[in-house]
Amino acid sequence: MKRVYVNEQWCLGCHLCEYYCAFAATNEKDMVRALKGVMIRPRIRIEEKDGISFAVSCRHCDEPLCVKGCITGALTKKDGIITIDRNKCVGCYTCILSCPYGAISPSEDGAVQKCELCIKTVRGTPKCVEGCPNGAIVFEERGE
């Protein structure tokens, strides 16, 4: 099962992953046109302090507390990927209460948002990985 992993030592703190993430969600062709003047709400977020930086997005946990705690059944895990059914979600934020990584966040329309490995947007490599200039975010198979 391929997942997104973060190599902290390579992160430049450039925030490009956040822009690529927001871009991927728009399904637009041109990044500048899609994001110019827009306050982005990425599903991957950089944490930074005193020269240290790293990206955090959904870990697609083996024991997903967000899925188990979801009061609507909107969060499900299938084929190793946790997705959100935005039509079912009522925005109660029980998943935000539950996620130990802080990887689920509110969105503009009331439903929550989270990384879905770009399966609803593009095929193949998640956009944040594709856009990372320094190999700090990778999409690969690691020991199960």
Next chain:
Amino acid sequence: MNSLKYVIIGNSAAAVGAVEAIRKNDSEGRIVIISSETHHTYSRPLISYLLLGKTDENRMKYRGDSFYSDNKCEFLPGKTVQRIDPEKKQVLLDDGSCESYDKLLIATGSTPFIPPVKGLEKVRNKFTFTTLDDARKLDSALNEGSRVLILGAGLIGLKCAEGISKKKVSTVCVDLSHRVLSSILDDEASEIVKKHLEKNNIRFCLGRQVAEFSDGSAMLDDGTEIPFDVLVTAVGVRPNISLLKDIGGKTNRGIIIDERCRTSIPDIYAAGDCCECRDAASGEMKVMALLPNAYMQGECAGMNMSGADCVFDKAIPMNAIGLFGKHIITAGVYTGEEYHEADEENYKKLFYSNNRLNGFILVGNIEKAGIYTSLIREGTPLDTIDFELICRMPGLMAFSRKERARKLSSMV
């Protein structure tokens, strides 16, 4: 190996957790689900969202339409178990039939508590607010301009107040406590939430109780009279423990379960709102009637019923609630030293002692709340993280580089 027969009494989160767990271990055994309600499994906390129009009866199904067939469950809707016979290992239903079991799960939930108030029997338009049928009945009794009196300013009462607000009713909440959400908020947070609710036209009579009802009017203990068209009782719920209590099983306020969700009677498990279990934050036995705990207890019970050895010892009180756009997240117990931040709209308080986070209250800004929850759930020693940083800003930055690497670059 002989195929096992599993009987589950109840059809909500704990029952679903059990079914999903049983089917991980046992694809063949018979599963029978017995439900007093006639509905497909649905999420009870969504009834206020239903009245508000944020969901509908189809979307509020807790699992898809093919849940029972996908999991090879026999679903017996509209039937109530009257008695368990632990000797013969069978349950007796109200239609006179019986079902034998090898492993039994009691997931019977809870029932609204109706306070004994003088004259209550004279009130014709009175409702409770925990089931889909409750919500349908209440909804059909409301008209624009209806005057609604809600007894109880807790989670259920306030979510009800929000739900019915769409109908342009005028709502008064009466609660014995001086605070709204008194079981999960402290004075200051409660005041912020109360003001927010008042801005949204909910009125309160706090620190008061109804001395006497007549049909259409309530007389409070200070002499105030509140005329109303519709009464909603939301002062709390009682765990449904009688099935186990009647056969001598160990109960207190709820059915007592151990960390494997076993009751005191062999091959009988219990999970969800009918139970009492150890609170990992305080160490006390408690009823923690919360959907996430219900699912995880049901799951743990299901694992153990189907032959695995599974422990669930991380139940803590925790709540996420939104009211008229303001979000509140709380968890744990409110003891120890305090870290405190507040402005007009937002409020944060963390409670800690003996190198552990005990609990927290967040109102307004709730981002990354789960990082605090995990500190409580895991009992993380606070001297292994940058506590001063995490107080201000929940994040993984507060953990050591090594711990971060474990969280972000390995399987979790």
